Amino acid sequence: MAEITLVEAVRAALAHALEEDPAVVILGEDVGTDGGVFRATEGLWQRFGSARVRDTPLSEAAIAGVAVGLAAQGFRPVAEIQFQGFIHPALDQLANHAARLRNRTRGRLGCPMVLRAPFGAGVHAPEHHSESIEAIFAHIPGLKLVIPSSPARAYGLLLAAIRDPDPVVFFEPTRIYRAGREEVALDGASLPLGRAFTLRAGGDLTLVSWGAAVREALAAAEALSGEGIEVEVIDLATLRPWDAEAVLGSVRRTGRCVILHEAPRTGGFGAEVAARIAEEALDSLLAPIRRVTAPDIVPPLLRLEHLYLPQVDDVIAAAREVMQWR
Amino acid sequence: MAEITLVEAVRAALAHALEEDPAVVILGEDVGTDGGVFRATEGLWQRFGSARVRDTPLSEAAIAGVAVGLAAQGFRPVAEIQFQGFIHPALDQLANHAARLRNRTRGRLGCPMVLRAPFGAGVHAPEHHSESIEAIFAHIPGLKLVIPSSPARAYGLLLAAIRDPDPVVFFEPTRIYRAGREEVALDGASLPLGRAFTLRAGGDLTLVSWGAAVREALAAAEALSGEGIEVEVIDLATLRPWDAEAVLGSVRRTGRCVILHEAPRTGGFGAEVAARIAEEALDSLLAPIRRVTAPDIVPPLLRLEHLYLPQVDDVIAAAREVMQWR
């Protein structure tokens, strides 16, 4: 057991994976001597050598494409894109190859790769360092998409992602890289992909979230509890394939749902969650669904960043509104 | 007036735009001598010359990036990506630059470009020629996204897209490029972006769709009318910014909604439509929302393509189910 931050948990999972499986190879910009711009790979190059912890040229398309080639050969590449805002050139390889290789060859070639990228706003970073575009990846059949919201989940889910036989995109919220510590058993145990985590039980309202926003979800739930509103907080954790049953089951009990995410609203993954509820649990709904999200704008530079990020108060307001329905 | 197909309407709109505005420049692979692999630009090179109708090297990132540069200089580039399946390398330029240039410079530089791409399944094409990934683009603030479903709408909307001061992605459904003819007044009149088209009025059920699937929507509505179910068919036409009012207004009247799209379900734009209804018209709903879509799979090669495309019967079944609710 160790009291660690989320980025330390990522590092510990990477170290464990490198240790346990010689097929694991880390590649990306500045992952070597520098240990990653967020220090996620700190010390790994020194410990495992430059063959297995590889600095790449500044070539996002090649990083993803090389990972596909490695994975087809049975390696388990863990590729890093330095920030999610720079992932677009890798998307071609992800969507057109990684996600399809197994299906295309009817199982002859697999693609057990992981693509990691830090993401999200709230750290006062330059332009293109604050996006939350997970919805794009959640729409790609053949991929898996995981977003941890705590050190323990980062550790267990990243290990699961690396051990998974299929391509997994793993987005790490920079805002909570160091925002808190948690006791994590560094025993190599993975957590299941595709399973949501109910972080707080409550009978009045289901609050669905993922990533850094889970902090605001929990804070809002705590505050609302003081008003007598008991909120069930669900961290989706895996967005593809996502655990609709967990959400539907909860909503069937609570009759109310608020969805919180940091990405802009329109076309965000919250829409999918809402749609499934409207399809499969409509009868249980006692109030309209509410999405609390960033507005449909480009993430502002740091001066106006606070106007972009959904706040605890926004969640509380949405919850109150939903509770007062009818 | 002329009786023309959708691809002819595209060509007519391009010709009109080239004629009316010297700032319009067409660029893309094989758009010149060949007239485009679907003949969308046929004859334009001959008529307007190679300066304004330009074959590019095989470089999707550069096609988009050059269009950004041209547009910042006041040109109105209409760039073609040969198939939507090859658009990913252009996405970086679209999402990180085209969509942001105006906001980034507080209006100093604009980006009045159009990016056209044929898309969709059903024409028995090779791999990567059948995708429907419009949801990705619908999630990008700063972009507009238009998908025509008939020759007249293709003509009017493409002209509007070209005349629009902001970047517009324009996806053309190959399945209906030549699937029917329509009288179109080739008078240079544009149709409004951001406005849905109600193609058929009906009080029992709202059927929302776009692109090629509108054909199936209309066919299903016709068949259902025979059963006494009157379906209101709405063609969204613009997915960003989309006409939520039109859909909400209709659903408030009918109390029932089926959404039909060709893209895989999870994270498709149908989720956004359903989510908005669940947020803003829940009280009106007499039955759960239904999405009729492709399954969450990679588009199969042509032998199994029919298992991928949503069929008229699927729409009818969903409509019947929704009508029988309670």
Add this chain to the structure above:
Amino acid sequence: MQDRPAAEEIVARFEIARTAFLDPDGTPRAPLPDFARDRGSLVAMYRAMLLARAFDARAVALQRTGRLGTYPSALGQEAVAVGTAAAMAPGDLLVPSFREHGAQIMRGVRMEELFLYWGGDERGSDFRDQREDFPVCVPVGTQYPHAAGVALAFQLRGEDRVAVAVGGDGSTSRGDFAEALNIAGVWKLPAVFVVANNGWAISVPREAQSAAQTLAQKAVAAGIPEQQCDGNDVIAVRATVAAALARARAGQGPSLIECLTYRLADHTTADDASRYRDDAAVSARWAEEPVRRLRAHLARAHGWSAAEEEALHAGIAAEVDAATEAYLATPPQPATAIVDYLYAALPPDLARLRARLEGQDG
């Protein structure tokens, strides 16, 4: 100021060389490499080119009669595919584009598999005998980084294997091409990048694709060796690829090879090249095509006889017929195939879809 150095000094020099052995009429223009003095090996390549051409003709015929999807003929480019595959060891790995049927067949991909693939059936990429080569790659240029990744796998495992990627002239304009060559160069990966410059990328002629005088010189950007060769001379292709493979095996890293050939056919069966290129220009190129060229050499230097030629054709025809029959007799896939290979284990949502498809034919 005379004794001062000038403002300019030359800091690097490059020469791009072209290799050719057989003239268009089949006459050797230079001493042939060892493998090309061996009648058996020449005949094997000749047969492979004829087979590729016969496969191609059959594929086009199947498409014209509605039994195949859109198909890209490799007519006239057989020497690139065959020369490349002939140079490769079985343990090497081919990362093809979409016009290397001849190389795929030589590497153990069955013709009925290729028919299946181009007929729109994914099982065609589940090669029965060739388990490691990559399947056809449709998005132009995206295969090059795969080859770099495969080569890195070989390097990491210390295997004596080389990854060989093939693409067209158009593919060299894609960023992926440049990124892959660059990363392979800096990591000295055992990879060979072969460009089949057939003069056209659909309707875009080579000279509208790049101002580079040769495509071979694109290697200079990555600091790796390059070579141009006569891509209609199977001996030149094989010798050039073999030299690059040897460099890769010796730990000297990747190479780029440009093979100068010509696309005698339409881009695909969905294309009509007469819209954008002169038929007369194409006719002139028939004089350079690789099959006739090698036959002339075989006849002159190795007494290749009409009877041998006839026997070869007969054998090939029978092979292609058998493959066609096997293709046409392939039972349909079950409908469940559309979900069964998406993930190693079926996620719950897809399990529901699968249950619905169960028992249906595809």
Add this chain to the structure above:
Amino acid sequence: MQDRPAAEEIVARFEIARTAFLDPDGTPRAPLPDFARDRGSLVAMYRAMLLARAFDARAVALQRTGRLGTYPSALGQEAVAVGTAAAMAPGDLLVPSFREHGAQIMRGVRMEELFLYWGGDERGSDFRDQREDFPVCVPVGTQYPHAAGVALAFQLRGEDRVAVAVGGDGSTSRGDFAEALNIAGVWKLPAVFVVANNGWAISVPREAQSAAQTLAQKAVAAGIPEQQCDGNDVIAVRATVAAALARARAGQGPSLIECLTYRLADHTTADDASRYRDDAAVSARWAEEPVRRLRAHLARAHGWSAAEEEALHAGIAAEVDAATEAYLATPPQPATAIVDYLYAALPPDLARLRARLEGQDG
């Protein structure tokens, strides 16, 4: 076989040249170009370099005291920015990366605007006086295609203008770089691509970025002219860029210029370079830095005096102070700014958001 041509013939040759005028100690190593014989023009460049350095120091200081966001210092690279901008005509257009503050300032971007931008305020890219230059570009390499597009606009309008893109050594590994050079080459666009090779891409040293002996030779892939120059010699940079601009204006198309310089600072204020590079190696590079070099030449050849130096510094300090004050005094944006510039006309959904923000400060 002796009278037969050999199997190999050379089909293309390339030489990469490097230009340098001032040795690190400021001694001319070759006759200087005309502009560099003019004291006034040398002093102007010297001042621009000093100003860039002072701006840089102030920006770092503002960041360290919480009044600026992450900032990339250009310490040691001033000659690249200044030499490039000095060679450009006002009507040319700069498409910068993110480390060309010195060039931006010379082209009329106000220092307070740059402070605003790096302070996290989009208004900093709404240049008051410089209306056409592109703003800072953060995604590495994506600016090159923009320059090609701008150059195409100039070409289409028949204007005597050139687009100049600048990027780093790391940016040359991106596909966009290769695609942009290639398309500019084939269309003979009036563009100049300048690579500020400062030896590092964050922690990745130049030699781990590419096996290419020079980055200038990346031009060979696009078939366009290239030149390497001493990027710490502002005379060499300006002369080299000027020659490329002249080619572009003469309709001879684009060029690639590699400027050899060195990043004396951390990558950005968020970086700690001591983690991955040797301080001693950095110290050695101080002997080559561009400001001292030009000062030495000015003193030796043009009698540059301590008094002049002092006056220059004082003037610059005042300018930077004034810009700092203007920056710090800038009133906040209204909250509505986050929606007002997204589209030319506000879509209905955003109008609702805007109404909510109305009246709020940002």
